[in-house]
Amino acid sequence: MIHQFKNNGYNIVMDVNSGAIHVVDDLVNEIISRYETDTEENITDSLLKDYDKEDIKEAYGEVTHLKDQGKLFAKDIYMPYLKSFDSRPIVVKALCMHIAHDCNLACRYCFAGKGEYRGEREMMSPETGKKAIDFLVANSGNRKHLEVDFFGGEPTMNMDTVKQVVEYARQLEKTTDKVFRFTLTTNGLLLSEDMFDYINKEMSNVVLSIDGRKEVNDRMRPVRGGKGSSYDIILPKFKKLAESRGQDNYYVRGTFTHENLDFSKDVLHLADEGFKQISVEPVVADPSEGYAIKKEDLAKIFEEYDALAKEIVKRKKEGRGFNFFHFMIDIDGGPCVAKRLQGCGSGCEYLSVTPNGDLYPCHQFVGNTDMKMGDVETGVTNTALRSEFRKSNVYSKPACQECFAKFYCSGGCAANAFNHSGDINGSYETGCEMQRKRVECALMLKAAESVGDR
Amino acid sequence: MKHIVTLNERVLEDTMEHGGCGECQTSCQSACKTSCTVGNQKCENEEQK
Numbered sequence: 001m002i003h004q005f006k007n008n009g010y011n012i013v014m015d016v017n018s019g020a021i022h023v024v025d026d027l028v029n030e031i032i033s034r035y036e037t038d039t040e041e042n043i044t045d046s047l048l049k050d051y052d053k054e055d056i057k058e059a060y061g062e063v064t065h066l067k068d069q070g071k072l073f074a075k076d077i078y079m080p081y082l083k084s085f086d087s088r089p090i091v092v093k094a095l096c097m098h099i100a101h102d103c104n105l106a107c108r109y110c111f112a113g114k115g116e117y118r119g120e121r122e123m124m125s126p127e128t129g130k131k132a133i134d135f136l137v138a139n140s141g142n143r144k145h146l147e148v149d150f151f152g153g154e155p156t157m158n159m160d161t162v163k164q165v166v167e168y169a170r171q172l173e174k175t176t177d178k179v180f181r182f183t184l185t186t187n188g189l190l191l192s193e194d195m196f197d198y199i200n201k202e203m204s205n206v207v208l209s210i211d212g213r214k215e216v217n218d219r220m221r222p223v224r225g226g227k228g229s230s231y232d233i234i235l236p237k238f239k240k241l242a243e244s245r246g247q248d249n250y251y252v253r254g255t256f257t258h259e260n261l262d263f264s265k266d267v268l269h270l271a272d273e274g275f276k277q278i279s280v281e282p283v284v285a286d287p288s289e290g291y292a293i294k295k296e297d298l299a300k301i302f303e304e305y306d307a308l309a310k311e312i313v314k315r316k317k318e319g320r321g322f323n324f325f326h327f328m329i330d331i332d333g334g335p336c337v338a339k340r341l342q343g344c345g346s347g348c349e350y351l352s353v354t355p356n357g358d359l360y361p362c363h364q365f366v367g368n369t370d371m372k373m374g375d376v377e378t379g380v381t382n383t384a385l386r387s388e389f390r391k392s393n394v395y396s397k398p399a400c401q402e403c404f405a406k407f408y409c410s411g412g413c414a415a416n417a418f419n420h421s422g423d424i425n426g427s428y429e430t431g432c433e434m435q436r437k438r439v440e441c442a443l444m445l446k447a448a449e450s451v452g453d454r
Numbered sequence: 455m456k457h458i459v460t461l462n463e464r465v466l467e468d469t470m471e472h473g474g475c476g477e478c479q480t481s482c483q484s485a486c487k488t489s490c491t492v493g494n495q496k497c498e499n500e501e502q503k
Binding site: 335 | 455456457458460461462463464466467469470473474476477478479481482483484486487488489490491492494496497498499
């Protein structure tokens with residue numbers, strides 16, 4: 001499968017099945033578009049009005065050479081390979097731990113209600129947290145690296161449990177071969193500088209929620225009671241924390257909605273404030289909400305992604321670059337094809353734990369009791385549901401078959417698919433459209449790095 | 455080549471032999487939480503390098 005596109009002056013050719021990415025001139029672009037459906041003679045004849053015969057011959061030869069190397073027109077050979085993974089033991093390697101089903105902000109777009117996931121306000125006890133760690137270790141097979149994300153609601157409202165869980169896991173590292181990597185996702189309200197040493201020692205990653213410009217952030221992320229600005233409270237703390245981590249191993253993470261379709265300004269605002277690791281993502285929302293992203297917003301969103309990508313190229317050249325999470329693609333050392341086919345592992349190797357110890361396929365399914373998978377005491381009991389998630393991959397999703405982005409998003413987010421189509425193997429078409437655009441922009445950035453100005 | 459610049463050396467097929475060890479980061483543990491972004495995950499398998 002071939003995908004050709006032009007972005008910022010570059011002709012880019014993706015050979016989807018091999019993963020090879022090529023930057024080509026107009027002549028080769030033309031040849032590739034017809035290579036599989038026409039003869040060399042016909043292609044040559046039709047190009048003679050614009051190109052020299054020797055040039056056409058040479059370009060055609062280059063295309064054929066790459067085809068012979070398996071870097072153009074490669075076949076999809078991975079389905080039987082993926083099938084061979086069915087017999088591997090089921091392991092759990094990552095938990096999203098809902099430390100608090102409560103929040104001290106009242107974000108309008110929160111998929112967790114206002115932190116309580118449509119249930120009771122509740123804190124996870126240290127005992128439940130430790131049982132979750134035991135469950136993880138017991139079910140992790142031979143996986144060495146285990147991941148735990150302290151999530152909410154707002155996890156810093158329950159730091160005692162966070163600290164006890166971390167301490168317990170660190171003890172287990174001494175008696176097992178496991179290595180824990182912790183992430184803290186926080187809105188920052190309760191962060192204080194005296195927490196930084198602890199966070200920087202124990203958390204491999206921190207995700208700091210802020211949407212960008214003050215007016216945008218405060219409109220969607222109001223403080224409870226409506227008085228004051230959450231932006232004013234969190235920004236200085238986030239800046240100091242990012243600096244204290246050497247501007248690495250963190251993300252400032254925002255959400256854009258229908259109400260700020262000019263979100264490139266929010267990304268650049270965060271960059272201008274000095275942040276180097278930035279993620280700003282489209283809102284996940286019920287389509288009936290006024291702030292939900294609509295299909296008719298896509299043209300504007302694409303313009304914004306293009307503008308942002310161009311600005312990143314410019315700033316990088318000027319020595320003031322930054323990473324935008326959704327444009328980061330590692331085309332040489334990135335994930336293996338097995339990972340790319342299987343995706344995030346939700347419902348199988350990645351689970352969420354609620355404050356009372358219930359297990360769900362991921363944080364976005366929490367609150368939907370039909371999706372409960374078991375609990376940390378007894379383990380996964382809904383094995384039929386686990387099996388559905390395990391079998392879900394790029395090949396089980398009809399919409400992915402002809403999509404050029406399938407090896408980058410791995411079939412997309414199961415929760416988004418479920419929420420929009422009622423089926424984890426369905427699709428969220430608006431989300432897919434944005435994903436495809438982001439992949440194109442990400443590859444343009446690679447092209448700009450490798451071949452310079454066009 | 456005069457007309458084509460290939461940006462990456464490795465092709466996906468090369469990752470099959472030692473692939474699927476599962477040691478890499480879960481994508482939702484990085485920043486996303488609402489999308490699935492796998493293409494930017496780091497490979498943690500020494501045998502792949």
